[in-house]
Amino acid sequence: MNVPTPSVLSGTGLVKAFGPAVALDGVDLDVGRAEAVAIMGPSGSGKSTLLHCLAGIMRPDRGEVRLLGDRIDDLGERRRSALRRTRFGFVFQFGQLLPELPADENVALPLMLGGTGRQEAVRAARAWFGPLGLAGLEGRRPGELSGGQAQRVAIARALVTRPAVVFADEPTGALDQATGHDTMRLLVEATRDNGASLVVVTHDPGVARWCDRTVEVRDGRLLVPSPGAA
DSSP, X not given: OOOOOOEEEEEEEEEEEETTEEEEEEEEEEEETTOEEEEEOOTTSSHHHHHHHHTTSSOOSEEEEEETTEEOTTSOHHHHHHHHHHTEEEEOTXXXXXXXXXXXXXXXXXXHHTTOOHHHHHHHHHTTTTTTTOTTOTTOOGGGSOHHHHHHHHHHHHHTTOOSEEEEESTTTTSOHHHHHHHHXXXXXXXXXXXXXXXXXXXXXXXXXXXXXXXXXXTTEEEOOOTTOO
């Protein structure tokens, strides 16, 4: 008998509209512990809005978001911001690294924003460089890194706080196919190895195949493939 994976993150009845445009129309989604879930759909389907609601970046108009059983969508902005720094990690399409900081300080930034001293934060950040194939690049600034290297730095930054969930929005969209393949492998493996769940928004079936499960958003509603469907 299959035992259900305990839910780490859940959205229930999520509704979000921007004026007359309905981005989410009653979406339910559960993400299990150390599970990787891909959210696919065409542009404008609501997939990025779903990620933003699950991650506490925006509040749904209706519905609930829970992290480890605790409701988070009704928290104030300050508490949701703290949650994003400590319990969530983020990897974006273009990395969003700070150009004036070396790679190790970019990784350490979430720790320093949370109150960890610079020396301790940088030491913790550098521990990620070897496992992610970045040894020797700690002092380089983003402009001195390749696209793939910059995304691996972004992965390290997402994981340095030991989050419960990592969110990735088109993480390979700016990379060539081979580099994107390697980046997704590292993202999925590193996230799982650290016990975190992963939510990936993508339009690329090749990216989605790295995940344990794929759901599709169309017109603000979640389409879940039937069991056994290709």
